[in-house]
Every structure is written in C-alpha cells, then in structure tokens.
Amino acid sequence: MVEVAGVAPDALGPTITIGEILVELMATSIGHGFKAPQALIGPFASGAPAIFIDQVAKLGGGAGIVSAVGDDDFGWLNIDRLKADGVDVSAIAVLPDWPTGSAFVRYREDGARDFVFNIARSAAGQTTLTDAAEALIARAGHVHVMGSAFAIPGMARLILKAVEVVKARGGTVSFDPNLRKELMGSDLGRQVEAVIAVTDLLLPSGDELFLASGETQEGAAVNRLFSRGIAEVVVKRGREGATLFSQREGRIDAAAFTVEEIDPTGAGDCFGATYLTLRRQGTDALPALRYANAAGARTVTRQGPMEGTSSKAELDRFIDAQGAQA
Ligand code: ATP
Ligand code: MG
Secondary structure, three states: OOOOOOOOOOHOEEEEEEEEOOOEEEEEOOOOOOOOOOEEEEEEEEEEHHHHHHHHOOOOOOEEEEEEEEOOOOHHHHHHHHOOOEEOOOOOEEEEOOOEEEEEEOOOOOOOOEEEEEEOHHHHHOOOOOOOHHHHOOOOOOOOOOOOOOOOHHHHHHHHHHHHHHOOOOOEEEEEEOOOOOOOOOOOHHHHHHHHHHEEOOOEEEHHHHHHHHOHHHHHHHHHHHHHHOEEEEEEEEHEEEEEEEEEEEEEEEOOOOOOOOHHHHHHHHHHHHHHHHOOOOOOOOHHHHHHHHHHHHOOOOOOOOOOOOOOOHHHHHHHHHHHOO
C-alpha cells in the first residue's frame, strides 16, 4: 500500500483553487426555464471554486484563487466579496474585453434545475498563468481541484501545472470530482485520471466514487483509491450526512444536521472547504466531519450560492442550537 499522506499543514502555505468565478441570477418562481419574462433575484457571487475558497477563508485558513473576471460590476462584486472574507485575490485577472461569467437558474417543481450558462466564453474562460498566478502557486501549500473547472478548455493543463509545483514543495491535493459518466474515457476523462493519480483527499458525492474508481461496490471502490495513494475519501451524502474512509483511521460515519432546505447550491463546496481547512489546521477527523456537515447544512438554509458560507463561531452556534433542538 502507498504511504499515507494526509494533508499539508496550513503553515506550508495557503489553500488555492483554480477555476470559474460567476454571478448567479435566480428565478423567484418555480417552473420551467426562461422562455418568458419573469422576476429574478441576484446577482449573487458564485462559481464552485469561488464558493469553496470563500469558505476556506471564513474559517481562517490561508486562501487564494486563480481566475479571471470582467471589468464590470459582476466581476467587482465577486472580488470585493472574496477580499472582504479574507481570500487572496491577487491572482484574479480583471479583463477589460470579456464579461464576467454568469449562470441563470430556475428550479422546477421536482427540485431539478434549468440553467442558462455563460462560462467558457466569459472572462473565466480566459484564465491563464499570469505572473500573479505563478507567484500565488509558488507559495501555496495545498491545491483544491474543482471538477467543474474542467468544463473550461485549457483549465486542466493549468491545474495540473499548479499541482506539480505545489506537490514538489511538499504540498497536497484535494479533488471534488463533479464527474459525469459521459466524461470518462474522453480527453477530459484522462485529465481527471491524472488528477486522481495525485490526489490525497477525494470528496465525491452520488456515483462519483464509482466513476472515479471504476468499481461498483463502495468497499472495493475505496480500496482501489487507497491503492492509488489517496489517503482519505470523504463521501458526501446530502441529508444523510457523510462518511470518511481513511487509510489511517478506517471508516467514520457522521450524521447530517436536520434543516429546512431552501437552496442546495454550494453545500458540497462548503462541506469540502470546511473538512479540508480544519484538517489542515490540525483538527481530528471526527470533529472536522461534524463541522463540515454543519457547514453543508447551514448553506442549504440560505438562498444564494455563497450566502451560506460560515465562520467557525457561526458553525459553533449552529451546532449548539441543533443540540438544544434534539
Ligand atoms: P453540490 O450540490 O454542492 O454539488 P454535493 O452533491 O457535492 O453538493 P451534498 O452531499 O449534496 O454534496 O452536500 C454536502 C454536505 O452538505 C452533505 O454531506 C451534508 O453534510 C450537507 N447537506 C447537504 N444537503 C443537506 C440537507 N438537506 N440537510 C442537511 N445537510 C445537508
Ligand atoms: Mg458535488
């Protein structure tokens, strides 16, 4: 078995992520799509990598993001927000000739969503390795790879480059795959394979565990991933909570908190950011899992993808209040 790695301590350098920054605009009514005029609410700061890194910073973890936005209100809304929450925004390029990315979303009766995206052809799609990005990567201690970023052509190469630099200085890698089976076997599938080969902490949900491992049973899937050098797999199970499979500590289950779900967007990102950040800060696996469940649960009670990110004090209050309810 490959040696157990864990994640690099916060002192080695900030957690960084590379990928899309967007605004999200949400329909205020339930229904199908956008083929008629309707009321919307937004813009909200968004983009899975941006939500993730905002949550890292709110917990006091070193945090930076490599991305690009337009020189427009949507871009500055995001930069101002990330900066206020403590994220290093030096490697967010502001591009005068490209609009900030956007996502329009409307929920259907059954909870499914219709989207209108502008990402690959937005400023985010023009993310490159600027001098500022290289400087941030050179002092990073951990790279979090967000599968959603692979939808942008060229992003995978940039991410793998950053991984190489950070690993070479003793840093570690986490990966939230966001995989679709249609992807595996394609060029993108091979890039995903390359990320799995260097991952220390994998954060799958749904059938991503099986897609990432090529196995069909949970135990076999986890063992296959362990044999490839992954130290910890944390399976996210929505309102069922989460399970840690650790080479060092075995299996640990943590129940979810009971909340009323208002907007599920961002739960996985906030969960992953919380688990990773607390582990990098030296917290044990079980309490880190409980805080991560609390962060995910708190997120779904707020409308807007980044509106549910939490400080440690907010998580403590949430957990106390839940305890009092039980
Ligand atoms: P995303 O939709 O952001 O991609 P995901 O599929 O990656 O999410 P989920 O399993 O949906 O991840 O959510 C992550 C974590 O958030 C869960 O493991 C759980 O701790 C918490 N969570 C999500 N939804 C709920 C809910 N309805 N009630 C309580 N906790 C929840
Ligand atoms: Mg997910």
